[in-house]
Amino acid sequence: MSHKLALIGFGGVGQGLAEILCERGEKLYKEVGFDSKVVAITDMMKGAIYDPKGIDLEKALQVVKETGSLDGYPESPGLIRNWDSLKTISESNADTIVEVTFTDVKTGQPAIDHCKAAFESGKNVVMSNKGPVALAFHELSELAKKNNVRWEFEGTVMSGTPALRMPITTLAGNEITEICGILNGTTNYILTKMEDGLSYEAALKEAQELGYAEADPTSDVEGYDARYKIVILSNTIMKAPLTVEQVKCEGISHLTLDDIKRAKSEGMRWKLLARAKKVGEEVIASVGPECLQETDSLASIQGATNAITFDCDLSGPITLSGAGAGRIETGFSLLIDLINIERKQL
Numbered sequence: 001m002s003h004k005l006a007l008i009g010f011g012g013v014g015q016g017l018a019e020i021l022c023e024r025g026e027k028l029y030k031e032v033g034f035d036s037k038v039v040a041i042t043d044m045m046k047g048a049i050y051d052p053k054g055i056d057l058e059k060a061l062q063v064v065k066e067t068g069s070l071d072g073y074p075e076s077p078g079l080i081r082n083w084d085s086l087k088t089i090s091e092s093n094a095d096t097i098v099e100v101t102f103t104d105v106k107t108g109q110p111a112i113d114h115c116k117a118a119f120e121s122g123k124n125v126v127m128s129n130k131g132p133v134a135l136a137f138h139e140l141s142e143l144a145k146k147n148n149v150r151w152e153f154e155g156t157v158m159s160g161t162p163a164l165r166m167p168i169t170t171l172a173g174n175e176i177t178e179i180c181g182i183l184n185g186t187t188n189y190i191l192t193k194m195e196d197g198l199s200y201e202a203a204l205k206e207a208q209e210l211g212y213a214e215a216d217p218t219s220d221v222e223g224y225d226a227r228y229k230i231v232i233l234s235n236t237i238m239k240a241p242l243t244v245e246q247v248k249c250e251g252i253s254h255l256t257l258d259d260i261k262r263a264k265s266e267g268m269r270w271k272l273l274a275r276a277k278k279v280g281e282e283v284i285a286s287v288g289p290e291c292l293q294e295t296d297s298l299a300s301i302q303g304a305t306n307a308i309t310f311d312c313d314l315s316g317p318i319t320l321s322g323a324g325a326g327r328i329e330t331g332f333s334l335l336i337d338l339i340n341i342e343r344k345q346l
């Protein structure tokens, strides 16, 4: 089937997916049977366009790159402008909503309302926005199930690196007893640069300039971003109904250059680790800096790269590493969600 997509949000990640669809559309159809057209784009800052027959995605990308707005998208019969996100979600002819608005991890809004509106109008949602998954996983999963639609969010943990789908599909049958990972690129970048002698402030500034950090980097350096991700992993992989408040959390902002140099001279490295461990019937999760032996598989992860180890009772520990952010990498995470909806697979 040809999927009709509505993009709610058209920042870096939304544009990343749009570029992939423009460049790879035909190949995707030939090789994996995935066919789609974008019927709507709505963005708080850039405006909104909706054409039930499909919009010219290359043109939309071009006008946004040149003018920063969708207002210059050419007129055509059937084109509707300025529908807001909720109207687009409820009333457009899209079958799948790509939710890529900014992440507000305190309230999860407006993305939680976007998911509810989509499910209640019989539409699938794919998203890379952590808020709704970390804060409203059970409510939204139930609502999607009740309405017989799909809710996919691979990009919420480690962007296009399959930290969610790989354990759910390929490691199925194991009991996963512990998950431990470097789930925040900004802090790993800072710690790596501090090992090279850069100050905390200078390393954070570089991470911000390279686009790794959240709009408010407090979320990265105090461990909150990693905490949302371990809550998502606990709920989806370990099936533990853990909330953000139940996860003890400490960041890296108190680590000094001296702490890092001392560790290095002893063959150790500081890493911000997020852990979720089965203890009896419970899962206990935490985020905090840990000093690892240089030989530990997670100690060798440098720069903004992320990594995660799944301790499995049958296959043994499996470690996956890769990008944890990036517009094309996160655009890919949305694409693989869309492809798996088409394949009717998880």
Ligand code: HSE
Pocket: 183, 184, 185, 186, 187, 212, 213, 214, 220, 225, 324, 325
């Ligand atoms: N700020 C996040 C990080 C981006 O540094 O990993 C991806 O969630």
